[in-house]
Amino acid sequence: MTDDSDESHIIRTILRSARGPVRDPRAPGHDGVVVDPARGREVVAIDTLVQGVHFDARLDAADVGWKSVAVNVSDVGAMGARPTWALLSLALPAPLDRPWVDGFAEGLHAALDHWGVRLVGGDTVRSPGPIVVTLSIAGDAHGQVPGRGGARPGDALWVTGRLGRASAGFAGIAALDWLRRPEPPVSFGAALGEAGIPHAMMDLSDGLRTDLARLCATSGVGAVVDPLALPIAEALVGRPDAIDHAVAFGDDYELLFATDAAPARVTALAAEHGTSVAPIGTIAAGSDVVLTGRAWPPERFVHFGSAE
Amino acid sequence: MTDDSDESHIIRTILRSARGPVRDPRAPGHDGVVVDPARGREVVAIDTLVQGVHFDARLDAADVGWKSVAVNVSDVGAMGARPTWALLSLALPAPLDRPWVDGFAEGLHAALDHWGVRLVGGDTVRSPGPIVVTLSIAGDAHGQVPGRGGARPGDALWVTGRLGRASAGFAGIAALDWLRRPEPPVSFGAALGEAGIPHAMMDLSDGLRTDLARLCATSGVGAVVDPLALPIAEALVGRPDAIDHAVAFGDDYELLFATDAAPARVTALAAEHGTSVAPIGTIAAGSDVVLTGRAWPPERFVHFGSAE
Numbered sequence: 215m216t217d218d219s220d221e222s223h224i225i226r227t228i229l230r231s232a233r234g235p236v237r238d239p240r241a242p243g244h245d246g247v248v249v250d251p252a253r254g255r256e257v258v259a260i261d262t263l264v265q266g267v268h269f270d271a272r273l274d275a276a277d278v279g280w281k282s283v284a285v286n287v288s289d290v291g292a293m294g295a296r297p298t299w300a301l302l303s304l305a306l307p308a309p310l311d312r313p314w315v316d317g318f319a320e321g322l323h324a325a326l327d328h329w330g331v332r333l334v335g336g337d338t339v340r341s342p343g344p345i346v347v348t349l350s351i352a353g354d355a356h357g358q359v360p361g362r363g364g365a366r367p368g369d370a371l372w373v374t375g376r377l378g379r380a381s382a383g384f385a386g387i388a389a390l391d392w393l394r395r396p397e398p399p400v401s402f403g404a405a406l407g408e409a410g411i412p413h414a415m416m417d418l419s420d421g422l423r424t425d426l427a428r429l430c431a432t433s434g435v436g437a438v439v440d441p442l443a444l445p446i447a448e449a450l451v452g453r454p455d456a457i458d459h460a461v462a463f464g465d466d467y468e469l470l471f472a473t474d475a476a477p478a479r480v481t482a483l484a485a486e487h488g489t490s491v492a493p494i495g496t497i498a499a500g501s502d503v504v505l506t507g508r509a510w511p512p513e514r515f516v517h518f519g520s521a522e
Numbered sequence: 523m524t525d526d527s528d529e530s531h532i533i534r535t536i537l538r539s540a541r542g543p544v545r546d547p548r549a550p551g552h553d554g555v556v557v558d559p560a561r562g563r564e565v566v567a568i569d570t571l572v573q574g575v576h577f578d579a580r581l582d583a584a585d586v587g588w589k590s591v592a593v594n595v596s597d598v599g600a601m602g603a604r605p606t607w608a609l610l611s612l613a614l615p616a617p618l619d620r621p622w623v624d625g626f627a628e629g630l631h632a633a634l635d636h637w638g639v640r641l642v643g644g645d646t647v648r649s650p651g652p653i654v655v656t657l658s659i660a661g662d663a664h665g666q667v668p669g670r671g672g673a674r675p676g677d678a679l680w681v682t683g684r685l686g687r688a689s690a691g692f693a694g695i696a697a698l699d700w701l702r703r704p705e706p707p708v709s710f711g712a713a714l715g716e717a718g719i720p721h722a723m724m725d726l727s728d729g730l731r732t733d734l735a736r737l738c739a740t741s742g743v744g745a746v747v748d749p750l751a752l753p754i755a756e757a758l759v760g761r762p763d764a765i766d767h768a769v770a771f772g773d774d775y776e777l778l779f780a781t782d783a784a785p786a787r788v789t790a791l792a793a794e795h796g797t798s799v800a801p802i803g804t805i806a807a808g809s810d811v812v813l814t815g816r817a818w819p820p821e822r823f824v825h826f827g828s829a830e
Contacts, residue, residue, distance in 0.1 A: 220618040224646045227627040228610065258642065260609040260658055266650045301568040302536065303656045310528040319535040334566065338532045342574045343651020348611045350568055350658035 255355040256298075259289035265344035275314040277394040278347060279321030284396045285419065286351040287329045288467040291400035292417040294360050294407015295353030297329055302336035305346040318347075329400055357408035365414040365433035365472035369497040372480060374399045374469045374489050377422060378447040378456065381463035381514075388449035398467040402487035406471065409483060415471035420464040423510050427503050429470065436502040439495035458511040472497050563663040564606075567597035573652035583622045585702040586655060587629030592704045593727065594659040595637045596775040599708035600725040602668050602715015603661035605637055610644035613654040626655075637708055665716035673722035673741035673780035677805040680788060682707045682777045682797050685730060686755040686764065689771035689822075696757035706775040710795035714779065717791060723779035728772040731818050735811050737778065744810040747803035766819040780805050 263269055263285070269278050283300070290297040302322075306315070326333055331351065379392035398417060406412050414433055418425050422439075430437050441457050450456040473480065477493060484491035495506075503510075571577055571593070577586050591608070598605040610630075614623070634641055639659065687700035706725060714720050722741055726733050730747075738745050749765050758764040781788065785801060792799035803814075811818075 220616075221646055223618065223620060224612065224614075224623055227623055228612070228630065228641075228644065258607075258609055258658075258660075260611045260643070260645045260656070262611045262613055262645055262647045262654075262656065264613055264647055264649055264651075264654075267648050299566075301566055301658055303568045303570045303658075304532065304536070305570055305572055305654055306532075308528075310531065312531060315532055315535055322536065333536075335568070336536065337568045337570055338529055339570045339572055340575050341572055341651070341654070343572075343649070346570075346572075346613055346649070346654045346656075348568070348570065348654075348656040348658075350566075350609055350611075350656075352566075 255295070255359060257290060257293045257295045257353045257355055257359060258350065259286055260348065260350040261285045261289065262346060262348040264346050272390055273394050275317030276321030276324070279318040279323070280325040280395050282347045282349050283322060283325035283329065283331065284398055284467060286349045287331065287400045288396075288398035288417040288419070290351055290353035291398055291403030292415055292469060293353065293355060294358055294404055294412070294415065295355035296404045297331045297351055297353045297400065299332045299334045300326070300349050300351040301334060303348040304336065304338045305341035306338065307341050307343070307345065355407055358410045358412075360407060360412040360415040360471070362414050362416050362429045362432040365429060365435050365497045366474070367435055367497055367499040369413055369472040369474050370477070370493045371437060371439065371495045371497060372471050372473065372491055372493050373418070373422070373445065374402065374484065374491050375466070376445045376447045376490070377418070377461065377466055377468065378450050378459035378463065380465035381459035382447050382449045384463070385459065387453070387459075388447065393465060396465065396467045399469055399487065399489040402484055402489040403469055405483055405487055411473050411475045411480065411483070412471040413473055415469060418464070418466045418468045418470055421466070421513065422461040422470065424464070424513055425470060429472070430497075430501070430503050433472075433497070434501075436498040436500040436504070437495055438498050438504045438506060440506050441508060443492060443494045445490065445492045457508075458514070461505070462511045462514045563603070563667060565598060565601045565603045565661045565663055565667060566658065567594055568656065568658040569593045569597065570654060570656040572654050580698055581702050583625030584629030584632070587626040587631070588633040588703050590655045590657050591630060591633035591637065591639065592706055592775060594657045595639065595708045596704075596706035596725040596727070598659055598661035599706055599711030600723055600777060601661065601663060602666055602712055602720070602723065603663035604712045605639045605659055605661045605708065607640045607642045608634070608657050608659045609642060611656040612644065612646045613649035614646065615649050615651070615653065663715055666718045666720075668715060668720040668723040668779070670722050670724050670737045670740040673737060673743050673805045674782070675743055675805055675807040677721055677780040677782050678785070678801045679734075679745060679747065679803045679805060680779050680781065680799055680801050681726070681730070681753065682710060682792065682799050683774070684753045684755045684798070685726070685769065685774055685776065686758050686767035686771065688773035689767040690755050690757045692771070693767065695761070695767075696755065701773060704773065704775045707777055707795065707797040710792055710797040711777055713791055713795055719781050719783045719788065719791070720779040721781055723777060726772070726774045726776045726778055729774070729821065730769040730778065732772070732821060733778060737780070738809065738811050741780075741805070742809075744806040744808040744812070745803055746806050746812045746814060748814050749816060751800060751802045753798065753800045765816075766822070769813070770819045770822045
C-alpha cells in the first residue's frame with residue numbers, strides 16, 4: 215500500500231491479535247518475523263508482486279521471476295538470517311501464456327540458485343486480472359535477529375551499496391538493470407546478525423526517507439543524515455536531483471542499520487561479503503529525522519502502470 | 523488452474539528443479555510439502571483465493587477470511603499434521619474498503635482461533651484488479667506424513683463428512699453455509715497421520731472424480747467406487763443428480779484416504795474427533811478408476827464469476 219494510514223489500518227485490524235512473534239521486541243515492524251525460537255530461530259516473510267503495480271512491460275518475465283525472489287531474500291537478510299526454503303503462489307490470467315511462464319521460471323530459478331534457496335512447493339490459480347506473484351520464504355538466524363526497534367542515540371547509521379539505482383533506471387537516467395534484477399546484500403545481512411552488530415536493521419524497499427522514518431519511529435529516536443555522505447548511484451553523480459533519487463524512491467533493497475560497532479569492523483565485514491557500506495549519519499534523541507542543510511525531498515514512491 | 527495441462531506445464535517448468543521435499547516420496551503431489559525432517563517434520567502449504575474466481579458477492583468479507591484459513595488448514599490436515607503458524611498476503615484495490623477489511627479480519631481470526639493457528643505476519647499490496655488473498659501456513663507432523671503416492675491394491679478407500687455440500691449450495695439446492703464456511707476435519711487428519719493409518723491421503727478440493735484420479739495416478743493404481751456407498755449431502759438425498767453434485771464439484775474439503783487398517787479402528791478414531799467417515803470403495807491394480815454401474819459425471823468445477 216502506498217498509503218501508510220491504509221496499511222496501518224490493515225495491520226491494526228488484521229494483525230490485531232497476532233500473538234508472539236509479531237510483537238516480538240527483537241523484530242518489531244519487520245515484513246518478516248521470527249516464527250519460533252525453539253525451532254532454531256526460523257524467520258519467515260511473505261511478499262507479493264502485482265502486475266501494473268510492482269512491474270510492467272519494462273520487466274520481462276525472467277526479471278519478474280528474479281525480483282520475486284530478490285525482494286523476499288532481502289527481508290530475510292535484513293533479519294540477519296540466511297534464506298532456506300520458499301513457497302510460490304502464482305495467479306495467472308487465462309489463456310496461459312506459456313512463454314511467459316517459461317521466462318518467469320528461468321529468472322526465478324536463477325535467483326533461487328544465486329541465493330541458495332530451495333523451492334519446496336507452490337500453488338497456481340487463475341486470475342481474471344493482473345499477474346500476481348506471492349513468495350513466502352523462510353530463513354535461519356544463527357545469531358541476533360535485529361528488529362527496527364533497537365536503535366539508540368549515538369549509534370552510527372549505515373547503508374550498503376549505492377542509493378537511487380532503481381530510481382535512475384525508472385527515470386531513464388540509467389539502464390534498468392537494478393530495477394529489473396536487484397541484488398540485495400543478503401549474506402552481509404546474515405553476517406551482521408551473526409556478529410551481533412546491528413541494534414536495528416531493515417531493507418530499503420520504500421526509500422531512505424520513508425524507511426528511516428519507520429526505523430526511528432519504531433525505535434523511539436530521531437536521526438541526522440548527512441546528504442554529502444550518501445553513497446549515490448554512479449549514474450546520478452553530479453546531477454542536481456541526485457539526492458531526490460537517492461532518498462525518495464524505493465526498490466533499492468540495500469540495508470539500513472544502526473550500530474555502535476567500530477567502523478573498521480563494519481567495513482571489514484562488508485568487504486568479506488563483497489558489499490560496500492557507508493556511514494551516513496547518527497541516531498539522535500528525540501523524534502526529528504533530519505537531512506542536514508536541506509528539507510527531505512517529497513516522497514516519490516512511483517508505482518508502475520497507470521492504475522489510479 | 524482449471525486446466526490440468528496448464529497446471530502441469532507450470533509445475534514442470536517452475537518446480538522443475540525443486541529439490542528434496544517436492545519429490546519426497548512421502549508427500550508427492552501434495553499442495554503442501556515436508557520442509558525438513560530435521561526440523562521435527564515441519565510441513566508447509568500455500569493457497570490463494572482470487573475474487574471472481576474463488577469467491578464473489580455470495581461470500582461476504584468474513585466468509586473470505588474464514589475460507590482463506592480453511593483451505594490452508596485442510597492441506598495441513600491432509601498431510602497428517604497440526605497447523606501452527608500462518609503468513610498472510612493481501613492484494614486490495616484502492617481506495618481501501620475498510621468495512622471489507624474489518625469483516626475479513628473478523629472471519630480470518632474466527633478461523634485462526636478455531637484451528638489454533640498463530641498469524642505471525644503478512645504483507646499488503648495494492649491491486650489494480652481483484653482482491654487476492656494468499657495464506658502460507660505451516661504445521662507439525664508428529665507421525666507419518668502420508669502422500670498421494672502410497673495407495674496399494676486391496677486398500678479400502680474412505681471419505682469423511684458428506685460430499686456435495688458446497689455444490690448443493692452453489693446450485694441453490696441448499697444454503698451456502700459449507701461454500702462460505704467449510705470446516706475441514708483437520709484434527710482427524712492429524713490423528714490419522716499420528717496413528718500411521720493412511721497409505722495415501724489428500725483433501726477433496728476439486729471433487730472426488732478429479733482428486734481420486736490424481737491419487738490413483740500418483741500411486742500407480744486404479745480404484746472401484748460404489749456410488750451407493752457415497753455419503754451424500756443431506757440436501758441432495760433422493761435427488762436424481764445427487765451423485766453428480768457429490769463427485770464432480772470441488773470445495774468440500776473433506777479427506778480422502780486409502781488404508782488397510784481395520785474399519786472399526788478408523789471409525790473409532792473419527793468418532794473421537796467428531797467426524798463421520800465412510801468406506802466408499804477399494805484400491806485396485808491397474809489404472810482404471812471406476813464408478814460401479816455408471817460413468818463418472820462430467821467434471822463441473824464451477825468457478826465464481828463470469829470471467830471465462
